[in-house]
Amino acid sequence: MGDPVATRPAASTAGRRPSRRGASLRARRRLLPWTLLLPALLVIGILLLYPLLRVVLLSFQDYDLSNVVSGESDYIGFGNYVQLLTDPYLWRVALPNTVVFAVFAVGGTVVFGTLVALLLRTLGRIARTTVISCIMLAWAMPAVSGTYVWVWIFDVDRGIVRQLLQAAGLVGPEGINWFTERLSFYAIVTLNIIHHGFPFVAVTVLAGLLTVPRELYEAALLDGATAWQRFWHVTVPTIRPVFAVVTILSTIWDFKVFAQVYLMPGGSGANPEVLNFGVWSYIRSFSRQEYGLGSAIAVMLTLMLLVITIVYLRSLFRDEELR
Amino acid sequence: MTVRTRRRPRTRIGWRAVGTWAAVAGVLFFTLFPAYFMVASSVSVQTGSGTDVLLPEALTLETFHYVLTEAGFLLYLRNSLVVALITVLGSCVLALLAATAVARFRFRMRTSILVMVLVVQMVPLEALVIPLFLQVRDLQMLNSLIGLSIVYIALSVPFAVWMLRGFVAAVPVEVEEAAYIDGASWGRMFWSVLFPLVAPGLVATGIFSFIVAWNEFILALTFLNEGDKYTVAVGLRQFFGQYTTDWGAMMAASTIITLPVMLFFLAVQRGLVSGLVQGAVKG
Numbered sequence: 001m002g003d004p005v006a007t008r009p010a011a012s013t014a015g016r017r018p019s020r021r022g023a024s025l026r027a028r029r030r031l032l033p034w035t036l037l038l039p040a041l042l043v044i045g046i047l048l049l050y051p052l053l054r055v056v057l058l059s060f061q062d063y064d065l066s067n068v069v070s071g072e073s074d075y076i077g078f079g080n081y082v083q084l085l086t087d088p089y090l091w092r093v094a095l096p097n098t099v100v101f102a103v104f105a106v107g108g109t110v111v112f113g114t115l116v117a118l119l120l121r122t123l124g125r126i127a128r129t130t131v132i133s134c135i136m137l138a139w140a141m142p143a144v145s146g147t148y149v150w151v152w153i154f155d156v157d158r159g160i161v162r163q164l165l166q167a168a169g170l171v172g173p174e175g176i177n178w179f180t181e182r183l184s185f186y187a188i189v190t191l192n193i194i195h196h197g198f199p200f201v202a203v204t205v206l207a208g209l210l211t212v213p214r215e216l217y218e219a220a221l222l223d224g225a226t227a228w229q230r231f232w233h234v235t236v237p238t239i240r241p242v243f244a245v246v247t248i249l250s251t252i253w254d255f256k257v258f259a260q261v262y263l264m265p266g267g268s269g270a271n272p273e274v275l276n277f278g279v280w281s282y283i284r285s286f287s288r289q290e291y292g293l294g295s296a297i298a299v300m301l302t303l304m305l306l307v308i309t310i311v312y313l314r315s316l317f318r319d320e321e322l323r
Numbered sequence: 324m325t326v327r328t329r330r331r332p333r334t335r336i337g338w339r340a341v342g343t344w345a346a347v348a349g350v351l352f353f354t355l356f357p358a359y360f361m362v363a364s365s366v367s368v369q370t371g372s373g374t375d376v377l378l379p380e381a382l383t384l385e386t387f388h389y390v391l392t393e394a395g396f397l398l399y400l401r402n403s404l405v406v407a408l409i410t411v412l413g414s415c416v417l418a419l420l421a422a423t424a425v426a427r428f429r430f431r432m433r434t435s436i437l438v439m440v441l442v443v444q445m446v447p448l449e450a451l452v453i454p455l456f457l458q459v460r461d462l463q464m465l466n467s468l469i470g471l472s473i474v475y476i477a478l479s480v481p482f483a484v485w486m487l488r489g490f491v492a493a494v495p496v497e498v499e500e501a502a503y504i505d506g507a508s509w510g511r512m513f514w515s516v517l518f519p520l521v522a523p524g525l526v527a528t529g530i531f532s533f534i535v536a537w538n539e540f541i542l543a544l545t546f547l548n549e550g551d552k553y554t555v556a557v558g559l560r561q562f563f564g565q566y567t568t569d570w571g572a573m574m575a576a577s578t579i580i581t582l583p584v585m586l587f588f589l590a591v592q593r594g595l596v597s598g599l600v601q602g603a604v605k606g
Contacts, residue, residue, distance in 0.1 A: 029509075032509065033425075033428035033430045034424075037424045037436065039417045039420060039421075040420065040421035043473075044443060044480060047473070047474055048481075068460070119346050122343055137355065140581070142537070142556070142581060144538065146357065146581075149357045149577060152360070152361075155568075158373060160372075160374060160376075163373050258449060262541075263560070281449050295450075295454075305446070305447060308445075309445045
């Protein structure tokens with residue numbers, strides 16, 4: 001669909017067989033792909049898949065510092081999950097901080113990114129390239145330094161936002177600590193995430209927009225469609241797969257936000273009201289040494305992401321076989 | 324070209340253009356302001372408050388000097404470079420081999436492996452950090468930059484395979500066949516024909532892996548607890564105090580971290596976007 005895709009033909013002609021060589025060579029040829037894959041599969045298996053299995057096992061154990069030292073395991077079945085699911089903290093704080101935040105962050109990123117893509121389409125070639133390069137800079141900002149810049153911008157005592165609001169008379173001299181309130185805390189996180197995430201959406205949606213045949217718009221124009229109608233009835237249906245991809249990828253990214261919360265004031269545990277699943281799991285494990293409980297939180301987060309991933313894969317491979 | 328189709332009668336061009344450029348200005352302001360504010364804070368003599376640095380009265384590089392020498396950022400930069408280089412080399416080699424396998428051969432379980440490589444990228448690091456910490460601890464490799472690099476290779480390989488797959492598939496099979504006709508073995512063909520042709524893809528993949536290793540925070544935070552082993556992402560935390568923060572130093576250090584990533588990003592942007600979309604859409 002997208003422009004970049006068309007430039008890379010798939011390996012349709014791959015898999016030819018050596019014709020004139022002997023049978024032993026053919027056998028070696030059969031083993032060759034596996035030999036090539038082996039190092040990557042080993043690394044993925046040992047460092048990604050095995051830990052994934054282990055975190056599931058840990059989530060069924062009561063695993064604390066003494067277990068770390070002794071190496072013994074202490075299985076308690078679904079004990080950790082029962083404890084977590086009956087904890088009002090999960091329902092009142094951690095889950096909304098993860099899911100509601102993700103809804104707003106994804107919505108904001110996709111809507112803003114799409115608006116920027118529509119804007120980019122109306123620009124000339126040079127202007128478009130320049131603006132794309134600039135918005136790439138926002139994407140390139142590492143999460144760690146980007147988060148600190150936003151914390152500095154919103155610094156409670158000396159930050160530029162506070163000073164501007166105070167100069168405008170909207171905030172009294174006593175100021176507001178927006179990092180202690182959950183809503184304002186996550187408003188800043190959302191701003192940070194949208195700023196970091198919209199360039200990907202904008203560039204991808206733009207690539208999609210440029211593939212929409214011009215005739216479709218001309219036909220709609222002849223039928224007297226307004227700009228809004230052309231967008232909803234021509235653009236959106238044509239590049240629906242692009243929207244599906246950017247929405248689901250953004251959802252996956254926004255569910256596992258970590259540094260952007262952890263590095264904010266109070267985000268590393270001092271303020272329990274602002275933790276999301278990822279940070280909660282990390283603090284339970286590494287600040288309180290409750291590795292079993294922390295693992296159970298992490299497994300729940302992984303399960304949520306797995307559901308989203310399955311939806312994602314279905315939307316990808318619905319009408320096209322994986323080649 | 325799309326501009327031409329959207330032209331309207333003359334009287335409306337003026338307002339349309341004004342609206343467009345106002346929107347462009349707004350987008351650029353939102354996009355660039357944090358980066359501007361970061362750099363301005365790092366070079367401003369006065370960093371007492373936000374308005375001090377908005378338009379710095381006097382410029383200085385003294386903060387950079389302080390950050391690099393006294394605050395130890397030269398050491399963190401060196402650590403980060405070591406980790407990033409090992410990650411780049413490791414993931415490029417592994418990904419090139421694996422990408423060749425999935426792009427050039429048909430074999431059983433090929434589709435399953437591709438789906439596995441795609442799905443494994445969705446696993447949150449928060450879930451991996453606990454078992455990885457215990458594993459690395461048992462191996463006595465906490466505070467080891469090599470240990471951290473090996474984990475980063477695993478993190479960057481799946482996406483690198485997806486990205487390189489497209490580059491390998493784009494090399495015409497006829498080129499390979501010509502090498503065989505000239506009597507080359509598969510290995511000879513791989514090094515003398517395929518490798519040079521996918522070199523641009525390797526550069527893009529390498530830069531991607533560099534960015535992964537350079538930016539990674541949660542694993543570095545967990546594995547490294549000796550100050551002289553910090554990478555830049557973890558070293559940045561030292562400026563953040565519970566009550567007061569040295570924002571000038573913090574922003575200078577942030578600038579140092581951000582610059583290489585921005586340069587690489589601009590170099591690789593096309594490949595990165597097409598790689599993401601391709602991995603995402605084409606399958």
